[in-house]
Amino acid sequence: MSRLVEQVPPGKAVKGALVVGQRAGGEEISIIYHILRGLNPGPTVWFNGAIHGDELNGPIALLQLSQKLQPEQISGTIILTPVSNPLAFAARQKNTPHDLLDLDQQFPGDPEGTLSQRIAYQLFHVFGTAADYIVDSHTVGHDYFGQPYTVTKKIRQDLQPAFEQAQKLAEIFGGAFHCSLDFSENLNEVPGNVYGFLDVQAQLQGKVAFMVELGAGGIHQPDAVRFALEGYQRLLVDLKLLSSKKNPPASKLPAISIKKRYYLYANTAGFLTFSVQAGDFVKKGTLLAEVTDLYGQKTAYRAMHDAFVLINRNNAVVETGDRLFFLGESWNDANGGKK
Amino acid sequence: MSRLVEQVPPGKAVKGALVVGQRAGGEEISIIYHILRGLNPGPTVWFNGAIHGDELNGPIALLQLSQKLQPEQISGTIILTPVSNPLAFAARQKNTPHDLLDLDQQFPGDPEGTLSQRIAYQLFHVFGTAADYIVDSHTVGHDYFGQPYTVTKKIRQDLQPAFEQAQKLAEIFGGAFHCSLDFSENLNEVPGNVYGFLDVQAQLQGKVAFMVELGAGGIHQPDAVRFALEGYQRLLVDLKLLSSKKNPPASKLPAISIKKRYYLYANTAGFLTFSVQAGDFVKKGTLLAEVTDLYGQKTAYRAMHDAFVLINRNNAVVETGDRLFFLGESWNDANGGKK
The missing domain is CATH 3.40.630.10 (Zn peptidases)
Structure with a gap:
């Protein structure tokens, strides 16, 4: 070697x-x-x-x-x-x-x-x-x-x-x-x-x-x-x-420690438009995004749990099975809060 | 038919x-x-x-x-x-x-x-x-x-x-x-x-x-x-x-009418970083961008003429022959100016 x-x-x-x-x-x-x-x-x-x-x-x-x-x-x-x-x-x-x-x-x-x-x-x-x-x-x-x-x-x-x-x-x-x-x-x-x-x-x-x-x-x-x-x-x-x-200036330490994450996948196809983005906390039921097909029909995607948005899709074209969001489901925040 | x-x-x-x-x-x-x-x-x-x-x-x-x-x-x-x-x-x-x-x-x-x-x-x-x-x-x-x-x-x-x-x-x-x-x-x-x-x-x-x-x-x-x-x-x-x-609100009419355009191509390869972007007027000799290879060597790209930047590359990886910029070389502006 x-x-x-x-x-x-x-x-x-x-x-x-x-x-x-x-x-x-x-x-x-x-x-x-x-x-x-x-x-x-x-x-x-x-x-x-x-x-x-x-x-x-x-x-x-x-x-x-x-x-x-x-x-x-x-x-x-x-x-x-x-x-x-x-x-x-x-x-x-x-x-x-x-x-x-x-x-x-x-x-x-x-x-x-x-x-x-x-x-x-x-x-x-x-x-x-x-x-x-x-x-x-x-x-x-x-x-x-x-x-x-x-x-x-x-x-x-x-x-x-x-x-x-x-x-x-x-x-x-x-x-x-x-x-x-x-x-x-x-x-x-x-x-x-x-x-x-x-x-x-x-x-x-x-x-x-x-x-x-x-x-x-x-x-x-x-x-x-x-x-x-x-x-x-x-x-x-x-x-x-x-x-x-x-030493460069201290970083803002990570305020949130994510313990469990999951992907939200598309079930429909078309153009994606967002209502939330990476860095947002969302409540169960919040509208996250809509997918509009080529006839103009819309499907709404909502949060199934309270969640923290880790990543959002940046490509506007989605098809069945594409990842729309990576969501944190369980975390500790800087103030000792948990979910 | x-x-x-x-x-x-x-x-x-x-x-x-x-x-x-x-x-x-x-x-x-x-x-x-x-x-x-x-x-x-x-x-x-x-x-x-x-x-x-x-x-x-x-x-x-x-x-x-x-x-x-x-x-x-x-x-x-x-x-x-x-x-x-x-x-x-x-x-x-x-x-x-x-x-x-x-x-x-x-x-x-x-x-x-x-x-x-x-x-x-x-x-x-x-x-x-x-x-x-x-x-x-x-x-x-x-x-x-x-x-x-x-x-x-x-x-x-x-x-x-x-x-x-x-x-x-x-x-x-x-x-x-x-x-x-x-x-x-x-x-x-x-x-x-x-x-x-x-x-x-x-x-x-x-x-x-x-x-x-x-x-x-x-x-x-x-x-x-x-x-x-x-x-x-x-x-x-x-x-x-x-x-x-x-009728929706009137558009800002195009201030600049481009008559002649050309591409600036990369001769070297590596990571692209810009000094100017789409919408800028640049003088002959202005530094437009640099390409840094994986050893850290830099190549400077400068304007060969006075130009208007129509489009800039958004992908940071370039190889020989990639387009870095689309430049307007000859134009009429709204005030009757020409180049």
């Missing part, structure tokens, strides 16, 4: 391309990395971006972070992979176009498998193995809109200390809310192989790992990029890789 | 589905229409939408228009086809997925050709033939952002009276600017078969036809929808299909 990270000498910043495959047209498929090894010892942090090819605010913020970092000011090692799924990124889509797989469901990967499995293997064994802390930057899908938030996943009771450290770091990162999910009881919250998530597999290897969701997919949102850049820097200061003189 | 429009009795509104083909899964491919025939005689206006499947503000506004119209208040006939390319619409993309063709380059169509050619044929011969006035509602592409504007195309000197009428109607419709293009001299302004555009072929049949561009593609923009709805109503009042008591 490549020891790319370990080979960087103290006080050096190395940028390069880790080749993970070839294309029929002659191009190499590679993951571009920035490794900054401080003069002084300390932990290793890996900031990963664009594991889903259409999630852009994180990669843009990571490139800005790289420009701000000087190895001589770092205690420890910082690894940046702004775009970890280069072909999905080039295709402006979530999944790898070659095998149609979600790279974030392929960990720890397979060096002899499909392209997504091979990319997962390289990411996990070259960067993941070297890291103590892993922050995986996402956004919501390119058909959706939401404010930045963080997600931690509880896997097993014996991994509780690392999980609690991830929760503390997620709080420091900040966001409009925080999702704390208990995967020790339920692996079916979202469709797909939840067990193959980078942050799940990393925790099973003893790492501290969590996800940040940095706004809307498919576009560059300057506010979300600024938020991410400050959040990354706060984590580095908290972990003592950077001096506290570098 | 179907005489759908002519068969609607005076004082009736008919909604239906014009079948244009079949799918392998058993579904019919059809274009949903609304035909409103007034009690009193008058001209026939056809409002077409989503000839490109990802251009949504027009269709949403046309469905709202349909709800506001009563046949007994109409003098003449109003045809609405909110979504004229149903399979591109279902695919959330510009071109027809079956044959990869741009439906707006296939007119007057071919009843024995590919699906796009067949749809063009039906649209042109069922709705186009019946219409005196054709307004084709577009938006800019789903990777782009722009304010609403109108486009008229001069084809031949002997068609000048209808062209001038289209220009007058485009002014009444309103917008941030107006593009008046002379296709009698140059058919190569944009790639593709310009001669197959709906508004070009309609003019060759003696119709008054023009395009309205209703904001950004791929999303629902409530402001652009409201603007379009008022514009459609103003046209109907001006053409005396509706009483002037129904």
Whole structure:
């Protein structure tokens, strides 16, 4: 296995391309990395971006972070992979176009498998193995809109200390809310192989790992990029890789911790218009949205419970089974309130 | 040929589905229409939408228009086809997925050709033939952002009276600017078969036809929808299909008439960040945008002439040959200024 990270000498910043495959047209498929090894010892942090090819605010913020970092000011090692799924990124889509797989469901990967499995293997064994802390930057899908938030996943009771450290770091990162999910009881919250998530597999290897969701997919949102850049820097200061003189302003801590979430799906088809949006609290029975078909017939969608709107659909065209909203059903608020 | 429009009795509104083909899964491919025939005689206006499947503000506004119209208040006939390319619409993309063709380059169509050619044929011969006035509602592409504007195309000197009428109607419709293009001299302004555009072929049949561009593609923009709805109503009042008591507030007329436009293309690849946006006037040499590659290297893009920014790219990922901006190079402004 490549020891790319370990080979960087103290006080050096190395940028390069880790080749993970070839294309029929002659191009190499590679993951571009920035490794900054401080003069002084300390932990290793890996900031990963664009594991889903259409999630852009994180990669843009990571490139800005790289420009701000000087190895001589770092205690420890910082690894940046702004775009970890280069072909999905080039295709402006979530999944790898070659095998149609979600790279974030392929960990720890397979060096002899499909392209997504091979990319997962390289990411996990070259960067993941070297890291103590892993922050995986996402956004919501390119058909959706939401404010930045963080997600931690509880896997097993014996991994509780690392999980609690991830929760503390997620709080420091900040966001409009925080999702704390208990995967020790339920692996079916979202469709797909939840067990193959980078942050799940990393925790099973003893790492501290969590996800940040940095706004809307498919576009560059300057506010979300600024938020991410400050959040990354706060984590580095908290972990003592950077001096506290570098500390950006404190984040508004997540006021709301979401414990249970669900999707509201369309049963009808047509054009979607909203009555509420991400960030709203809604009462049971509130009109959330209407779908108007091409004859002008409308269907109303109402809240089935009191809920907090985590994400709303940003694509106006819906068909049966499309997700309209991601709703928080159970939460703790900052004032000790619960639902 | 179907005489759908002519068969609607005076004082009736008919909604239906014009079948244009079949799918392998058993579904019919059809274009949903609304035909409103007034009690009193008058001209026939056809409002077409989503000839490109990802251009949504027009269709949403046309469905709202349909709800506001009563046949007994109409003098003449109003045809609405909110979504004229149903399979591109279902695919959330510009071109027809079956044959990869741009439906707006296939007119007057071919009843024995590919699906796009067949749809063009039906649209042109069922709705186009019946219409005196054709307004084709577009938006800019789903990777782009722009304010609403109108486009008229001069084809031949002997068609000048209808062209001038289209220009007058485009002014009444309103917008941030107006593009008046002379296709009698140059058919190569944009790639593709310009001669197959709906508004070009309609003019060759003696119709008054023009395009309205209703904001950004791929999303629902409530402001652009409201603007379009008022514009459609103003046209109907001006053409005396509706009483002037129904007249919505006058539009801010287009202050700028664009005579020559060009695209600025990317020569490098990476993440795009803007310094200017649609609606800005820029001087020669102004920094328009930067593209940052995955190593952090930046390329600056500057204005080669004084220009007016018609459209800017909204997708942050660019590769060689992607369009960054659509720029107006030559214009008349409202105060008699020129460039």
